[in-house]
Amino acid sequence: MLDRAISVSDILRTTSRAVPQKTAIVDEIGSLSYFEFDATVDRLAAGLQRHGITAGDRVAYLLWNQRELLFSYFAIARLGALTVSLNFRLTPEELSYQLVAAECKAIIVDRDLAELASKAISISKLSILQIVAGAEARPGQLGFADLSRGVADDIPQFPTVGADADSGIWFTSGTTGRPKGAVVKHRSAVAAATLSAIALGFPEEVRSLAVAPLFHRGATENFALPVILCGGTNFLRKRFDAAQTLENLEKYRIQLAFIVPTMAWQLVQEPSAENRTLPHLTHWISASAPLPPVLAERIQERFKLPNGVTNAYGITEMLFVSRCPPDMLTKKPGTAGLPAPCTQVVIHDEKRGILPNGEIGEILISGPTGFSYYLNDRQATREAIVNLNGTAWYRSGDVGVIDADGYLAIKDRKKDMIISGGENIYCAEVELLLIDHPSIREVAVVGVPDEKWGEIVVAAIVSAKDAVVDLDQIVKSCSSLASYKRPREVVCLETLPRNSFGKVRKDLVREMVRERIEMSRQARRAS
Incomplete structure (x- = not known):
């Protein structure tokens, strides 16, 4: 089957013909059937074509979790062009780097992100067509709605897009340096959608809430795309809000949600979560960052999920790699x-x-x-x-x-492994022990250069609310670890620096920790 994989665009086309009146999208604006979804993509693709976008061109989008993102994803693919999905949390300078690297000819942006996009385009010095959704176009811009006007009854022929054509450029999350643009073929995207639906056991006509941001490949091609493949419904909300997310999970009887650990912590700590169960949520999928066993337990205790939490492992370059069902998580915590x-x-x-x-x-x-x-x-x-x-x-x-x-x-991470006195130390092992400490809400363990040992283990912690932090006691709580694995220093931070998908930026943590340790040493010398 995968040898005959078709294009991304064909997934939507096939589903729209099979279940044209089935609800495809529900968002703040309303609902959209698969027939309306596919017809809108046709019009958008035709509008892009009229403005010079052809096969092989790169078209970026800078959007929230909104219907225009899914329209753009499929319309760009329908033309044989490449999607360049941009992260709305980046700075203009960071976005400019990606626009230049991908040589983008156009960018589709939400009105609330148009200023950010304009700054990035200005820095890039590229001539990029800016298409704005949800607002009247300003001089030099094109309105998203205007793009498809006048083509409803005269849809041109689109090029035949093969499975081996490039479908998109997905920039990595960049935990150690500048992001790299991973170029993906249609074959790979279709395989990702197909295998996700099989491996995770998507229920028939699945109802999915997009919680994690869709600008990431995993959120789009491991979740939103297979939902469309199965004829399910994607529920979209522009921005993540813990209280609203819980309300939507309950109100719409959501069955599937991809929720990264940082978002999960916010959900379990949300006051409105008290006494709220989610009996319809059969597929709570956690990925993108380690799932601490204590968090998996808190989720289950709080929401009484019918099937518990599934932990998954994936990478932008490969997407969905492995998954651990809830029953095995209890037997093999952290797997x-x-x-x-x-x-x-x-x-x-x-x-x-x-x-x-x-x-x-x-x-x-x-x-x-x-x-x-x-x-x-x-x-x-x-x-x-x-x-x-x-x-x-x-x-x-x-x-x-x-x-x-x-x-x-x-x-x-191979680059994060600490070598102290010739011994390999895996940060995740120390972090999993420390996260159980009642005074600690978040923790990141890093190696800091040391003249004697080469590197020493340092724990950067964010304290739990109203907790009294005893640093010596925290170090002593690691007595079950070999002495060389125990933190030599503990540094308290207000927050841990993270990238857009909730992964801790260890490079930034190291810088912060080194500064704090040096300041502490200077203070001790001065006294």
Whole structure:
């Protein structure tokens, strides 16, 4: 089936013909049937075509979780152009870098993000057509609604888009440096949607609430796209609000929601969550960052989910890699589970090759959902892909282990691993222990240079509300760890710096921790 994978656009076209009157989208504006959805995409694609967008061109969008994002995603694909999905949390300078790297010809933006887009375009010095949704166009702009006017009865022929054509450029989350543009084929996107629906067991005519931001590939192609493949309904709300999200989950009897851990913490701590159960939410999917066992327990205690929480592991370049169902999470806390269908996962060492179960090394992944190459970066592409026995494997940069039952556990990012006194220390192991401490709400463990040990372990913590923090007591709480793994320093921060998908920016944490430690040492010397 995957060898005959069609284009992204064909998924919507096929579903709209099969269930034209079924509700496809529900948002603040109202509802939209699949027939209306597909017809709108036709008109938008025709409007883009009239303004010079052709196959191979790059079209960006800077949008909230709104219907225009899904319209744009499919319309761009229908033309054989490439989507460039932009993160609305970035600065103008960061957005400008991505616009230039992708050589974008047009950008579709929400009215509330138009000023941000204009600043980014100005910095880029590119001539980019700006299409604004939800507002009248200003000079030099084009209105989103105006784009498709006059073409309703005269839809032109669109190019035939094959499975091996490039469909999009998805910039990585950039936890260690500048984001890289992962170029993805239609075949990979269709495979991602198909395998997600199979592996996660999407119910028939699934009702899904888009909680995580759709500008990420995983949120779109692992969740929104398979919902459309199944003829389900995507419920959209522009921005995340914990109270409103809980209300929508209950009101619309939502069955599926992709909720990253940082959002989950907000939901369980939301006052309106008290005594609120979610009996329809059969698929609470957690991914993008480690799911602490204590959080999984809090979610279940608070909302009495019928099936608990499913923990998943994925990467922009490969998307959905593995998943651990709720019943196994209790037996194997912290595990990322078994590989997704058609996906292979091995643990590798550069000197010893593929390692046996139980040994720790870098996670390599092979499967049909993978990216093709990094935009304008052959060196990074060569470094990311390794050939083993005739098969291409993606080097994840994550350190993990596969147990005797085949379950994958993520230990750390390879670049984040601490080497102290010649011993390897995995930050995630220390973090999972510390997060259970009642005084700690969030924690990030990093290595800091040390003359004697090479590196020492430092814990950066955000204290729980109204907690009295005893730093010495926190260090003593790690007595179950080997002495070299225990934090030598504990630093209190107001917040942990995170990227747009909730992943902790360890590079920024290291900078903050080093500054605090140096200030503390200077104060001690002065006294």
